[in-house]
Amino acid sequence: MANIAAKRIKREFKEVMKSEEVAGGAIKLELVNDSWTELQGEIAGPSDTPYEGGTFVLEIKVPETYPFNPPKIRFVTKIWHPNVSSVTGAICLDILKDQWAAALTLRTVLLSLQALLSAAEPNDPQDAVVAKQYKENPQLFHMTARHWTNVYAGGPASIVEFNQKVQRLLDMGVDEHDARVALSTYDWELERATEQLFS
């Protein structure tokens, strides 16, 4: 790794550790390997959102050309959000692409991701299915996102009706995550989800 990248990450790491957000438990940053090229981030789901109470883990890869190019970040924790792929965890956020600036840091990026959870951009989606539901059926979107937060991110709100529907598909021998994706995609209509899974 180029020297400037590693040196900067080390300085940033110190900065993050001293920050009040880490002290307050809003964000977390850990090293994955000794070469400073890969880190793991964590953000707390913001309050008054369906992500409240959940903890979301992020994979952070630092390119050799950092900070002149943005870090590559994706969600490891599965999440139902218009700007995050429900399949791969890939994120659509301008500052991680062409709006990157060299003065941005891992701390500011993690805070921006947290802000993205509070304010989705459905007109610039990463996941078209989620974005469509967000726009056309906001209440159902909200519940689905809360359900995913509960199941994958340790959120507190378990939604009994959704759990029962997932269980019905499990009883038919469907993989749990596949069942959840199909139900979420088809607005929790069991019949259409089943049809799609067995077609």
Next chain:
Amino acid sequence: MTDYFQEMGWRELEDGEQPNHLLHMARFLIDFGMYDDNFTGEWPRLPPPASKESVKNLKEVKIEDENQNCPICLKKFNINDTAKEMPCHHLFHEKCILTWLNQTNSCPFCRHELPTDNEGYEAFKKEKKRSEQRKEDIEALHNSMFS
């Protein structure tokens, strides 16, 4: 009042110059809404590097306050170091800021833009400014008529 030609971004043909039919076609498509002009939107990719001229003209400043970081490498400046100053007064190590400006034209700290050597991008910026101005003018006109 600006004259009609200038306002439309046009100029008269030189002696013996033929009209540019491709340009006419493009204007036709935009005017009739068959092609979305993207002047109100964003430049679709990373803006081009800062112009050689503007990079050469960056001011050099002697550091007097040692509690200041270079926002790119985050290293503290040493007293009596020379730093490069952007027009927005943000300070950087020479090597750091030159690498950045070689890639794109804005201040990494506040996005203040330097001119570029890229004609397409400069034309885009000009057109964007003009369309914003036009929007403001129309709004002012509307308000003066209906308020």
